[in-house]
Amino acid sequence: MNTGLRIAAFVAAVAAVFAIAFGVGRVAGPxxxxxxxxxxxxxxxxGERAP
Numbered sequence: 001m002n003t004g005l006r007i008a009a010f011v012a013a014v015a016a017v018f019a020i021a022f023g024v025g026r027v028a029g030p031x032x033x034x035x036x037x038x039x040x041x042x043x044x045x046x047g048e049r050a051p
Contacts, residue, residue, distance in 0.1 A: 001009075
């Protein structure tokens with residue numbers, strides 16, 4: 001085997017291992033948290049006191 005072919009085979013093997021690990025991580029990993037939407041909560045106004 002010449003050097004170029006060895007390097008190409010190594011890069012292909014590393015890419016395959018990364019792809020497999022990424023796929024397993026997507027399947028077995030935690031569920032992504034939903035992104036929070038705009039808040040409709042009306043907070044208390046500061047500086048004003050309720051009677």
